[in-house]
Amino acid sequence: MISNNMSIFLIFISAMMVNNILLIRFIGLCSFFGVSNRMETSIGMGMAVIFVMVIASIVSWLVYHHILVPFHLEFLRTATFILTIASLVQLEEMVIRKNSPNLYRAMGIYLPLITTNCAILAVAFLNIDYNLSFFKSIIYSLGVSLGYTLAIVMFAGIRERIELSPVPKSFKGYPIAFITASLMSLAFLGFKGLFGL
Amino acid sequence: MKIWLSFTKGILKENPVLVLMIGLCPALAVSSTVRDAFGMGIAATFVLVCSNIVISLLRRAVPHQMRIPIFIVIISTFVTIVDYVMAAYSPSIHHALGVFIPLIVVNCIILGRAEAFAYKNPVLHSTMDGLGMGIGFTLIIVLMGAIRELLGNGTILGSPVLGSGFEPALIMILPPGAFLTIGFMMAIKKKIWGEK
Numbered sequence: 001m002i003s004n005n006m007s008i009f010l011i012f013i014s015a016m017m018v019n020n021i022l023l024i025r026f027i028g029l030c031s032f033f034g035v036s037n038r039m040e041t042s043i044g045m046g047m048a049v050i051f052v053m054v055i056a057s058i059v060s061w062l063v064y065h066h067i068l069v070p071f072h073l074e075f076l077r078t079a080t081f082i083l084t085i086a087s088l089v090q091l092e093e094m095v096i097r098k099n100s101p102n103l104y105r106a107m108g109i110y111l112p113l114i115t116t117n118c119a120i121l122a123v124a125f126l127n128i129d130y131n132l133s134f135f136k137s138i139i140y141s142l143g144v145s146l147g148y149t150l151a152i153v154m155f156a157g158i159r160e161r162i163e164l165s166p167v168p169k170s171f172k173g174y175p176i177a178f179i180t181a182s183l184m185s186l187a188f189l190g191f192k193g194l195f196g197l
Numbered sequence: 198m199k200i201w202l203s204f205t206k207g208i209l210k211e212n213p214v215l216v217l218m219i220g221l222c223p224a225l226a227v228s229s230t231v232r233d234a235f236g237m238g239i240a241a242t243f244v245l246v247c248s249n250i251v252i253s254l255l256r257r258a259v260p261h262q263m264r265i266p267i268f269i270v271i272i273s274t275f276v277t278i279v280d281y282v283m284a285a286y287s288p289s290i291h292h293a294l295g296v297f298i299p300l301i302v303v304n305c306i307i308l309g310r311a312e313a314f315a316y317k318n319p320v321l322h323s324t325m326d327g328l329g330m331g332i333g334f335t336l337i338i339v340l341m342g343a344i345r346e347l348l349g350n351g352t353i354l355g356s357p358v359l360g361s362g363f364e365p366a367l368i369m370i371l372p373p374g375a376f377l378t379i380g381f382m383m384a385i386k387k388k389i390w391g392e393k
Binding site: 023024025026027028029030033075076077078079082083086117118121122125126129168170171172174175176177178179181182183185186189 | 218219221222225226265266269270273274276277280281295296299300302303304305368371372373374375376377379380381383384385387388
């Protein structure tokens with residue numbers, strides 16, 4: 001478990017490897033299976049998640065500690081966070097559409113879906129649940145989003161190869177993808193115990 | 198007849214997890230025991246039915262461009278209710294589900310049904326649709342929970358079933374077991390019902 005007493009390095013490694021958000025914590029799986037068909041789209045998705053997640057946790061941390069807590073409105077955090085994140089994603093969508101139309105076309109419906117990407121919202125909640133300080137919550141969200149990118153890019157690489165391999169008929173498509181994810185998750189489980197985490 | 202169809206399609210033909218491939222995160226994360234899976238299923242079903250009812254009632258009043266933020270606010274209201282009710286009445290399940298309770302708000306099943314069904318259909322159909330989808334979701338995660346708990350721990354709902362000679366495969370209750378279980382469930386479904 002992560003706490004505010006841990007050093008920055010340990011928080012980072014724990015967020016990225018030991019508690020990898022996709023393979024160990026099971027958060028953000030829809031996009032993990034949805035956009036990982038091709039290497040380029042999954043890199044694009046990873047970058048989008050890094051960008052949104054870091055900014056979202058900065059904004060949500062400030063909103064929680066400087067607006068909700070002083071007014072004793074903690075029970076509104078679910079609604080507040082999701083609305084904050086939804087508007088941030090709109091912003092990012094506009095930026096990507098303007099600067100990189102190719103990427104925008106490749107990711108298609110998945111950009112608006114980042115709004116309902118549980119990974120972004122989960123990190124906003126976990127920053128609060130773990131009682132992280134402002135600086136450490138940035139490090140944590142950076143670690144989580146890099147872990148997300150690492151996992152989704154590796155997974156896309158494996159899936160591109162699976163497409164060329166003879167897979168039993170009923171396992172074609174999603175079933176074999178899940179079993180691949182299971183083996184990757186097993187590998188990530190090996191990080192458990194690293195630095196006594 | 199059509200109302201009955203709205204209800205049953207969520208259970209098998211359009212099962213959210215196995216067929217539509219949405220709502221995967223909670224399905225995999227909380228299915229390590231039957232008890233947690235059932236708690237999650239009930240919570241999600243409650244939110245799904247209530248939000249479908251409210252959205253269906255408001256469907257003529259909600260402007261098209263503003264619909265997603267409005268849906269999200271409605272859904273997050275019910276999620277907050279579930280969160281606080283669970284914390285008060287069953288703190289142990291609330292603790293086990295952890296961050297996955299507030300995350301119901303971004304469960305694709307709920308927003309997906311609001312957008313694809315409740316926004317376009319009358320109240321009664323939307324209620325039945327929410328109930329059917331919720332039951333379909335609950336059935337799959339309880340089934341996954343049962344498989345994982347049985348193979349990984351040798352128990353169902355905490356009581357031993359397989360006897361002392363059974364060597365539990367710990368991997369099944371660890372994260373890789375969840376991916377493995379759903380991978381095989383999908384392959385079996387494909388084998389029996391063919392390509393969709």
